[in-house]
Amino acid sequence: MIQMEQPMISVQHLNKQFGPGCPHCMNPASRKLYKNFCTVCHTVYSCQDVSFDLYPGEIIGVVGESGSGKSTMMRCLYFDQEATSGEVYLQAYKDGIRNLFAESTQQKRYIRNHLMGKVYQNPMLGLRMDFTSIGNIAEKMIAAGSRRVSEMEDRGMELLEKVHIPLHRIKEAxxxxxxxxxxxxxxxxxxxxxxxxLLLDEVTTGLDLSVQASVLDLIKALQRELGISIVLVSHDLGVVRMLADRTLVMLDGKVVEEGLTDQILEDPQEAYTQQLVHSLL
Amino acid sequence: MQINYNFAFFDESSKREIRRATLKAIAVPGYQVPFASREMPIARGWGTGGLQLTLSLVGLDDIVKVIDQGSDESVNAVSIKKLVQNTTDIRTTDETAKATLIQSRHRVPEIPLRAGQILVLQVPMPEPLRMYEPREAETKKLHAEKEYSGAWLMLFEQIMNYGSMTTGADHPVMVHDRYVMAPSPIPKFDNAKLNSSEALILLGAGREKKIYAVPPYTKVVSLDFEDYPFETESFEDRSCRLCGSTGVFMDELYDDASGTAYFQCNDTSYCLERMNEQSWREGAESR
Incomplete structure (x- = not known):
């Protein structure tokens, strides 16, 4: 029998809504929304039935206009926000048989600290601005159980060097x-x-082009070297084209198209994707 | 005009409420129990947390000792002692061994505490994670989830910036392998005395409205790193100028006239006791 490759992370029917919902919008099949918004009860459906599998060493790109639910999905996956419903299975956690959303907050914290990394669009959310840079890196390692200063310092320096932070500035905030x-x-x-x-939420948005290029290079190099699986959210199709193996296109909280990145960019099927790809050119 | 206060200043239900919080604190070592901190005749931040504990616990048979950074005779210690005495008529003492209830600001006495004694420490800042996370709602979650990377991170930052852990006082401790606790600003030298203490240790923060406790024989470990172990202040080669003690916590004093520094016991009652012993011995020898 052929052993199928197990997905690293499997997201199934992820839903996230803001608001209680009403008879007009409760049923996903028959709901009538203005974009992702119920005009009757003002409930916002940010993610509607989002499902995908991410395989080991794969990069999945998620594209879509702002407000399409990309970042909300990422926040749910990193437990920054609680998903309304849905299931996520992580291969590295208890052999992928436990739904992460159903775990206790302690376990969620364990998963965040040991098995996931996230880069936020806004560095204010991901860093402690007043602590040293090396301290910021150590924080994650302390959380993952390290209690050896020299080890954390070495690893921190190694990583900061990799991301081209000059060594004389590592103790700066x-x-x-x-x-x-x-x-x-x-x-x-x-x-x-x-x-x-690794979850990357608009990592290069707002950076100048040369820095963008070096950050992208870095991500690609690290991913090859360490074999990390990455979910990459971006509204920049150039970034997605360069990095992602497969791509999801989101609109109004729903995945409208999904497939190989080349395929999606060269031969978009959905009207929205066509519009998106054309606006690139 | 003489006002007749209830025994130990508080009305009985106030004392009961504070005792109830205290019992909970003892039941969950290191956990900060919120309580309804009362208005006191001294200002918040001047020992109201400790004083409320003392007044709620004191009984007719108790002998109270009050220390202010090692001194029995400082204004603050004397005022608190007077307040307790005026409202209870119980005995007070300077001798650590005789006291049943010791309220202390930022020191654990040099004479080892024994079973049956209660040490009450005054706490300005009960939250060990406050500098890391300013929001109380968040720090409560961090405690609940035993997420203490922030406490270690603050020590890591000190090592990065200064080459060693630089907390002079209030070095965070792990209590009973569960809660990280601020031991109140006692010097690092005193942290070891909290571990497996025979006496009950209670900590009260009046302004912050928290009571917490280290019950007798509880494991208390100062936070550190494998390659940067916890170190206390060292007074090696130093001895007290007055009583000649070594291996105790000492104050460094500077003599302007001679331009030299000298050392002296910080715990005044301990120093005095030692000097009395010495003079009795000398007196006995000369007789």
């Missing part, structure tokens, strides 16, 4: 850094405990 440097410190932090899954 990220608040003194430029946006691009802050973003790179965040990446170093997310990688510090060698997580099998």
């Amino acid at each position: 990220p608040k003194h850094f430029s946006g691009g440097m802050q973003q790179r410190v965040q990446i170093a932090k997310a990688l510090s405990n060698r997580p099998p899954v």
Whole structure:
């Protein structure tokens, strides 16, 4: 029998709504929404029945306009927000048989600290701006159980060097850094405990082009080297084209199209994807 | 005009409420129990947490000792002692061994405490994670989930910035392998005395409205790293100028006239006791 490869992370029927819902919008099959918004009860359906599998070493790109639910999905996956319903299975956690959303908050924290890394669009959310850069990286390692200063210092220096932070600035607080440097410190932090899954939320948005290129290079290199699986959210199709193996297209909280990145960019099927790809050119 | 206060200043139901919080604190070592901190005749931040504990616990048979950073005679210690005495008519003492209830600001006495004694420590800042996370709702969650990377991170930052852990006082401790606790600003030297103490140790923060406790024989471990172990202040090669003691916590005093520094016991009653012993011995020898 052929052994099928197990997905690293499997997201099934993820739903996230803001608001209680009403008879007009309760039933997913028959709901009539303006974009993702119920005009009767003002409930917002940010993620509707989002499902995908991410395989080991794979990069999945998620594209879509702002407000399409990309970041909300990422927040749910990193437990920053509680999903309304749905299931997530992580291969590295109890052999992928437990639904992560049903675990206790302690276990969720364990998963975040040991098995995941996230880079936020806004470095303020991912870093402690007043602590040293190396301290920021150590925080994640301390959380994952390290109690050896020399080990954390070495690893921190190694990572910061990898993300091109000059060594004489590693003891400086990220608040003194430029946006691009802050973003790179965040990446170093997310990688510090060698997580099998990395969530990248608009990592290059707002960075200048040369820094963007070096951050993307870095992500690609690290991913090849460490074999990390990555979910990459971006509204920049260039970034997705460069990095992602497969791509999901989201609109109004729903996945409208999914497939190989090349296929999606060269031969988009859905009207929205066509519009998106054309606006790139 | 003489006002007749209830025994130990508080009305009985106030005392009961404080005792109930205290019992809970003892039942969950290191956990900060919120309580309805009362208005006191001294200002918040001047020992109201400790004083409320003392007044709620004191009985007719108790002998109270009050220390302020090692001194029995400082204004604050004397005022608190007077308040307790005026409202209870119980005995007070300077001798650690004789006291049943010891209220202390930022020191654990040098003479080892024994079973049956209660040490009450005054706490300005009960939350060990406050500098890491300013929101109380969040720190409560961190405690609940035993998520203490912040406490270690603060120590890591000190090592990064200064080469060693630089907490002079209030070095965080892990109580009973569960809660990280601020031991109140006692010097690191005193942290070891909390571990497996024979006496009950209660900590009260009046302004922050928290009571917590280290019950007798509870494991208390100062936080550190494998390669940066916890170190106390060292007074090696130093001895007290007055009583000649070594291996105790000492104050460094500077003599302007001679331009030299000298050392002296911080715990005044311990120092005095030692000096009395010495003079009795000398007196006996000369007789």
